[in-house]
Each structure stands twice: as C-alpha cells, then as structure tokens.
Amino acid sequence: MANRNNSNTLVVQQAKAALEQMKYxxxxxxxxQIPQDGYYGYMATRDxxxxxxxxxxxxxxxxxxxLTGFKR
Known part of the structure; x- marks a missing residue:
C-alpha cells in the first residue's frame, strides 16, 4: 500500500478543540444532529x-x- 500524506493533519494541534466546537x-x-457515539456512518453524506x-x-x-484587520 502506498504511503499517503494525510491532508487533514492539523498544523496547530491546539486548534482541534476549537474545530470540534465549531462542528457542533x-x-x-x-x-x-451529530451522533453522540462519534460514528458518522449512519449520517447522510449531504448532512x-x-x-x-x-x-x-x-x-x-x-x-x-x-488579513484585512476587519472585525464584525
């Protein structure tokens, strides 16, 4: 099997919690509804x-x- 680079690797590991929060x-x-058990296999691809x-x-x-220094 070929060695593949995972493009989903976080550059800043501390960002993981922020991304999880954003997902919810x-x-x-x-x-x-996000599955409580963390298994996404039963979710629709569209969702x-x-x-x-x-x-x-x-x-x-x-x-x-x-980048623009603009805050909303």
Whole structure:
C-alpha cells in the first residue's frame, strides 16, 4: 500500500478543540444532529458535507477578516 500524506493533519494541534466546537455549532445552526457515539456512518453524506462546507466558509471568513484587520 502506498504511503499517503494525510491532508487533514492539523498544523496547530491546539486548534482541534476549537474545530470540534465549531462542528457542533454549525450542526446546531443547520439543525443536524451529530451522533453522540462519534460514528458518522449512519449520517447522510449531504448532512456531513453541509457541516464541512459551512465550517470551511467560516474559516475562510475568519482568515479574510484577520488579513484585512476587519472585525464584525
């Protein structure tokens, strides 16, 4: 099996808790229930994709605000 680099590796390990919190916040905003046992196998792909997409949008927005020095 080929050795693959994991593109999901966090550069700043302390960010893990913040990303987890953001995941739950986004899911709540979208009305999506996150499984308590942590197993996402029974969730619809559309729901997990929506959560990931919204997290990405929020992270890009945060980065843009930091680059421009603008706070909302």
């Amino acid at each position: 916040e986004v899911a709540q905003e979208l009305g999506i 997990t994709g929506a959560i990931g997409g919204h997290i990405t949008r929020k992270l890009v927005q945060i980065a843009e605000q930091q």
